[in-house]
Amino acid sequence: xxxxxxxxxxxxxxKRLEQIARKVxxxxxxxxxxxxxxxxxxxxxxxxxxxxxxxxxxKIVSYGRIPTPAEVNTWVADALQSADSSLTRR
Amino acid sequence: MQMNLTKPPLQxxxxxxxxxxxxxxxxxxxxxxxxxxPAADWLAYGLLALPHGSHLGxxxxxxxxxxxxxxxxxxxxxxxxxxxxxxxxxxxVRTLVEKRGEGIGNIMAxxxxxxxxxxxxxxxxxxxxxxxxxxxxxxxxxxxxxSPLISEVAxxxxxxxxxxxxxxxxxxxxxxxxxxxxxxxxRMKLERYVEGFVYDIKPRANIDLKLEEKLTxxxxxxxxxxxxxxxxxxxxxxxxxGIAVGAGIHGFVPENALTAIMGKDAWWSVPVSVLIGIPxxxxxxxxxxxxxxxxxxxxxxxxxxxxxxxxxxxSLPEAIILRRVLKPxxxxxxxxxxxxxxxxxGYLFNLAM
Numbered sequence: 001x002x003x004x005x006x007x008x009x010x011x012x013x014x015k016r017l018e019q020i021a022r023k024v025x026x027x028x029x030x031x032x033x034x035x036x037x038x039x040x041x042x043x044x045x046x047x048x049x050x051x052x053x054x055x056x057x058x059k060i061v062s063y064g065r066i067p068t069p070a071e072v073n074t075w076v077a078d079a080l081q082s083a084d085s086s087l088t089r090r
Numbered sequence: 091m092q093m094n095l096t097k098p099p100l101q102x103x104x105x106x107x108x109x110x111x112x113x114x115x116x117x118x119x120x121x122x123x124x125x126x127x128p129a130a131d132w133l134a135y136g137l138l139a140l141p142h143g144s145h146l147g148x149x150x151x152x153x154x155x156x157x158x159x160x161x162x163x164x165x166x167x168x169x170x171x172x173x174x175x176x177x178x179x180x181x182x183v184r185t186l187v188e189k190r191g192e193g194i195g196n197i198m199a200x201x202x203x204x205x206x207x208x209x210x211x212x213x214x215x216x217x218x219x220x221x222x223x224x225x226x227x228x229x230x231x232x233x234x235x236x237s238p239l240i241s242e243v244a245x246x247x248x249x250x251x252x253x254x255x256x257x258x259x260x261x262x263x264x265x266x267x268x269x270x271x272x273x274x275x276x277r278m279k280l281e282r283y284v285e286g287f288v289y290d291i292k293p294r295a296n297i298d299l300k301l302e303e304k305l306t307x308x309x310x311x312x313x314x315x316x317x318x319x320x321x322x323x324x325x326x327x328x329x330x331x332g333i334a335v336g337a338g339i340h341g342f343v344p345e346n347a348l349t350a351i352m353g354k355d356a357w358w359s360v361p362v363s364v365l366i367g368i369p370x371x372x373x374x375x376x377x378x379x380x381x382x383x384x385x386x387x388x389x390x391x392x393x394x395x396x397x398x399x400x401x402x403x404x405s406l407p408e409a410i411i412l413r414r415v416l417k418p419x420x421x422x423x424x425x426x427x428x429x430x431x432x433x434x435x436g437y438l439f440n441l442a443m
Binding site for chain 1: 214293
């Protein structure tokens, strides 16, 4: 189960990023919840200076631009992989 | 690193392939750029059979030529500006400006503010991020002024409609306005007018902002392509609308109709234009063709540029967004200082030109 966070105050770019993230999750059939972080103190806790930001399992993968679905796909796959390997290590 | 692994092994040199595509696009671009003038004349005077020298014929020929010309200029130049921008982001700017004091810091912030793309929804994170890093308020504000004031779209539109000299004049005066206004604001010790919560926000200790990515030329080129497409798509209707209104003014308003109210001798026209421009917001792509038409009807350059700058740099929506981090007093001072700087610039140009 992945946690994907969209950091942004609700501007057009943030909404587009959210759509892309949801589409990738849906198309790949990934178990993930997509959350929106819209309050500035919460956004700034990640230390970014430009929005929208994309966080997968508490790791910042992009900020200040809208990544392509293909990129998001790669990051989701990476996050799943590292989640798996940490499970097997246990 | 991960990204490189996922690339198909067959394409041994994706960079070369991307550059080849850029070269091909450049070739198509040059061909198109050279056929739009005859095509526009043919459309207006041939196909629509409007007589040469008629108001409607001239307006339409102007429209048919300017729309594709500006769209071509915008796509081509925004692509290369975006390519340049893949090398810089606000995070890097913050690290570079962090160690500087006032003065040099203002100059650097103005320079980076000019080259980084601006999105009004990012102005609050940017402000908080700079304050968190301990960057002085004046330097932060310099960045916050220059970033919207110098827009890549405005720069390209000015090249297309007024030529290189005016476009450069806009770059230099915009950066100077940002530097000086930010410096003055910094001297005024306005920290108490920043909302208190800004100082309380602490980034989490375990956050790693270093993205695991090493951009290849191929990545940069495809990103710039996407962003150029995005920007041109966004300004498309502004260009059409602005040029349509401009073409109307061009063809139908008599010469020198505006000399009395927007000309050099109407001393009050600069502050009035700036005041009108403050609450208004228009995309630079929409405002510049209109400004250009006003200019051809007797408005003076300083007045027209001052109007344009106040429209794109200051707006009611931007003030509302900044209200989240700045108290009303600081917003008022902020707008006042920038407006004064723009008015001064307008007068300077009216005197010099």
